[in-house]
Amino acid sequence: MNTSNWTWFHRLGSPPTLYRLADRLAPWFGWAAALGLAAGMYGGLWLAPTDYQQGDAFRIIYIHVPSAYLSMLCYALTAGASAVGLVWRMKLAHAVAVAAAPLGASFTFLALVTGSLWGKPMWGTYWVWDARLTSELILLFLYLGFLALNRAYEDPRSGERAAAVLALVGVVNLPIIHYSVVWWNTLHQGPTVFVGGGSDISPRMLAPLLVMLAAFTCYFVACLAKRVQAEILERERNAAWVKEMLEYS
Amino acid sequence: MKLELTAQGVTIWRGERCLVHGLSFSLGEGCILQLAGPNGAGKTSLMRVLAGIGRLDEGQVSWNGTPIRASADYRRELCYLGHSNALKSHLTSIENTNFYQSITEYSSQITSQQILERLGLASLADQPCGLLSMGQRRRTALGRLLIGHARLWLLDEPVSSLDAEGVSLVGNLLRAHVEQGGVAVLATHQPLPLDGLPVQRLELGTA
């Protein structure tokens, strides 16, 4: 391993460094998120044309799709951070995983609620056993399991490592779970929730969606940065650098 | 190759408490390290870290120069006697001893029956361990020390529940081990008959 390429990586393992990085990133991503959300909502609620099949109900995709996307991105991040923590024994990687998991669970929950709200006008019912919604539900269970296992341990350093193993097992299983649910769904010819028009989606519908995706991602990064800062402060509360920093503020 | 167990900057946290901070020591051939300290001071946690079971938060433990985390052979060279006896209550003492005999990699020089005889438990060989007294169970557990040729002994409260005879038995076992050049780390509240042996004392829980 070429040390010069990896020193930045190992430096991130130092609490003050990661804390300061998170501190610098948060406001930029926060503002980007605010602007993006405003632009995306404007584009999605006003500019995008009404779908000929679903009317205005489809507009919920501007929240639903980014939430679902983030819920999966966040799980990948949690699993990735867990892998780094276990393989390189970087304790701060576990801090990132533990900080990210509740965010991911919230996005999953949001995706489920918006999916359910979408179901009402579409199918007349609040819940359909659509392949994607069902997979999101199972993903929520995976997140909750991660959080429950982490909390169950008395020693937090062991708890986060156990949760990390669970996250890795989950991430390997996730494609299998998704595939099995899709298979199950097609066999029973269940309902599918789809975005208006399928492949030939109008660019006026698509553009705000992409903006919202980017905005949600920025929001996620900003929130994660803040949560990581909080995790670091909690872990390092007796360290000299924290006392110094708090004295100056 | 000279045997040596070294610790460098060992720091152990359990929950909110820092049990051991920046501990360094070096233990050579034929030497004993005795860990002392009040209950909860971290003796057991340190023992388990030395055994490679417990989590080490900072620092390094090395055996003969190689960090134990990187050493595949470390397990083979050590015999760890924890607080619990690692005996199945539904198996007899001879069955338990046989089990440990069979899973070690050494071709054992001594049979299970001979081990139990040496420990004064020959008459209880066919008793399920669940029916033995605490002291008798502890003695059965000591049998693991006689299996194979572990060069490093990690003994956590080896004489708990033992009577005077049992205590002197442990003393003799240690003496024989150390005289053959073995290394031992002990955690004990009770005094052991170790006169004349090179014993280093480490007091934990003082910070």
Added chain:
Amino acid sequence: MRALAILLRRDLRLGFRRPGELATPLLFFVMATVLFPLGLSPRPDLLATVAPGVLWVAALLAGIVGQESLFKSDHEDGTLEQLLLGPAPLELVALTRVFSHWLMGGLPLVILSPLLGLMLDYPSAAFGTLLLSLLFGTLILSLLGAVGAALTVGLRQSGMLLPILVLPLAVPVLIFGAQSAAQAARGEDPTAALYLLGALLVLGVTLAPFAIAGALRISLES
């Protein structure tokens, strides 16, 4: 490896000295299956429709809940630490333990399933598929349950945590297994689903031991 064979023999010997513990998951399987007709309806046509799913859900629950005791005893008396320090790699020790436990718990469940199938009007012509699907299925569930057991073995109050952790992961097994049983019952070809189950089993046997061993080390570390 010699040590693994000895471990297997020891596990079986211990298991048979405490037959009560062996019977519990099996009884759970029977009782859970019996609850469904009581909760739904005893009509044979309805039961025949739900039989594959019911048998599989009951097997799933029994299989996962039954793993709770996989490492508990060894953890409590300190044997687990000795196994970690022993010559055999912990991954193989874990696999041996899962297998010995399955021989005493999962296999009887598989053998008993046609009898329960009869009670639910499951066609006897499809028993072969049912047995095969549960054979693969209970093995996979044992492996998944073992991961959960390893993660929770050191916890004082683990309660329902093991099932909560493992049930989401068991969804693919349930889907493929129940589907194959249902397809066979309807006279359709269940081979695709059975192949998928087999693939999951291969994946499980290859990867689960690492997760189980890693989890055991973490459970023992504090």
